[in-house]
Amino acid sequence: xxxxxxxxxxxxSIKNLAQVTRALETVSASKVRKxxxxxxxxxxxxxxxxxxxxxLSRQPGRKSLHPLLADREEAKKDLVVLVTSDRxxxxxxxxxxxxxxxIAMREHDVPAVFVTVGRKGRxxxxxxxxxxxxxxSGLPVNPSFSVCAPIGKLVVDxxxxxxxxxxxxxxxxxxxxxxxxxxxxxxxxxxPEEEEATIQQIRxxxxxxxxxxxxxxxEELLDEIIPRFTALQIYQxxxxxxASEHAARMVAMRNATDSAKELVGVLQIEYNKARQASITxxxxxxxxxxxxxxxxxxxxE
Amino acid sequence: xxxxxxxxxxDRIVYxxxxxxxxxxxxxxxxxxxxxxxxxxxxxxYGIITVRKKGEEQYFTVAGGVAEVxxxxxxxxxxxxxNVMEINLARAEEARRRAEELLSKISDVDTDEYLAAQxxxxxxxxxxSAAQRYRSGQTxxxxx
Numbered sequence: 001x002x003x004x005x006x007x008x009x010x011x012x013s014i015k016n017l018a019q020v021t022r023a024l025e026t027v028s029a030s031k032v033r034k035x036x037x038x039x040x041x042x043x044x045x046x047x048x049x050x051x052x053x054x055x056l057s058r059q060p061g062r063k064s065l066h067p068l069l070a071d072r073e074e075a076k077k078d079l080v081v082l083v084t085s086d087r088x089x090x091x092x093x094x095x096x097x098x099x100x101x102x103i104a105m106r107e108h109d110v111p112a113v114f115v116t117v118g119r120k121g122r123x124x125x126x127x128x129x130x131x132x133x134x135x136x137s138g139l140p141v142n143p144s145f146s147v148c149a150p151i152g153k154l155v156v157d158x159x160x161x162x163x164x165x166x167x168x169x170x171x172x173x174x175x176x177x178x179x180x181x182x183x184x185x186x187x188x189x190x191x192p193e194e195e196e197a198t199i200q201q202i203r204x205x206x207x208x209x210x211x212x213x214x215x216x217x218x219e220e221l222l223d224e225i226i227p228r229f230t231a232l233q234i235y236q237x238x239x240x241x242x243a244s245e246h247a248a249r250m251v252a253m254r255n256a257t258d259s260a261k262e263l264v265g266v267l268q269i270e271y272n273k274a275r276q277a278s279i280t281x282x283x284x285x286x287x288x289x290x291x292x293x294x295x296x297x298x299x300x301e
Numbered sequence: 302x303x304x305x306x307x308x309x310x311x312d313r314i315v316y317x318x319x320x321x322x323x324x325x326x327x328x329x330x331x332x333x334x335x336x337x338x339x340x341x342x343x344x345x346x347y348g349i350i351t352v353r354k355k356g357e358e359q360y361f362t363v364a365g366g367v368a369e370v371x372x373x374x375x376x377x378x379x380x381x382x383x384n385v386m387e388i389n390l391a392r393a394e395e396a397r398r399r400a401e402e403l404l405s406k407i408s409d410v411d412t413d414e415y416l417a418a419q420x421x422x423x424x425x426x427x428x429x430s431a432a433q434r435y436r437s438g439q440t441x442x443x444x445x
Contacts, residue, residue: 042312045310212341215329228366
């Protein structure tokens with residue numbers, strides 16, 4: 001049984017802790033909002049780039065498919081861009097995405113190399129002795145596109161040089177404050193045909209029916225636009241992952257605050273009991289002493 | 302009849318309005334786009350986009366990209382597009398100084414590092430010259 005003073009100190013330190021976690025929760029909540037907003041801002045570019053891409057890739061009379069659109073005969077090696085956070089205290093956020101990715105890659109059954117975004121994922125992969133060929137850590141909160149663009153350049157280069165035959169991105173998709181899902185998407189080769197449903201939704205009638213002239217040429221335009229689109233997809237994934245990270249942290253911090261409060265409640269009752277017990281003891285001592293004194297006096301008389 | 306113009310960069314819509322003419326730095330030369338232009342897709346190089354609306358001109362620097370031209374609209378997917386009025390001259394000059402310093406240190410001209418420094422130098426030089434040229438109030442269409 002700890003002393004009353006120790007108990008009082010413990011209660012105070014837990015109260016302080018609850019204040020810290022509560023502050024972290026509020027901070028994370030505002031970061032979630034910002035990340036979602038930044039993600040929305042990328043939509044107009046993504047939509048237009050996709051339209052142009054689909055339009056270009058459907059031009060008849062092309063000799064061969066653009067190298068970034070063509071399937072390789074056999075996938076011998078994959079590249080996975082794994083998006084995690086730099087910091088912990090986000091519940092199972094990092095563990096989930098890493099586990100999900102490793103299981104999926106095992107089922108896919110092609111040896112993979114990794115490019116990590118975020119310190120936690122890098123550390124976890126290295127501990128499991130997976131090949132990490134590049135890492136991008138310490139990205140700012142709400143990174144600008146130019147910060148993320150080099151990741152796109154790196155994976156497109158690796159792909160074009162033939163070091164890898166497929167490129168995937170694994171990140172945590174933000175669905176709502178309470179729900180985030182690990183997902184794996186293919187980045188390269190890009191397949192405009194496969195996503196027919198989305199094309200139908202976003203295609204404006206104008207672009208597909210008109211006859212365009214191209215400067216310098218359709219192939220060169222694809223050369224320009226596909227790497228940009230890939231970089232943008234990575235950028236969007238990072239923003240979504242950041243929203244998820246902050247949402248996960250927010251929930252983790254809220255849980256921590258709640259259990260701290262519960263603990264304070266329990267301890268407070270124990271403390272009150274102990275305090276009351278010691279007061280009772282003191283009074284018993286005093287009354288006992290008084291009684292003894294009174295008795296002694298009575299006997300003397 | 303105006304033509305609708307949108308300048309979109311990866312992380313925001315930089316400009317959108319109905320304008321009278323758009324001047325683009327296409328890879329095969331500067332082109333002025335008037336309403337009812339034939340459909341065209343073109344890549345852009347480093348340069349300046351000019352839009353004119355009722356005699357008033359606005360300028361944007363662009364570090365490459367793709368433009369889609371239709372009779373009634375121009376959509377520009379621009380890399381690092383920026384309104385000339387928003388350029389921070391001090392920062393651009395600092396960036397140029399850094400890029401020059403970096404370039405003088407690298408001896409191997411084939412590395413990614415060298416190319417990146419070169420690109421940074423081009424970007425900052427473009428921004429500085431654009432800011433100096435277009436902010437003083439002179440109006441000249443095109444160029445870059």
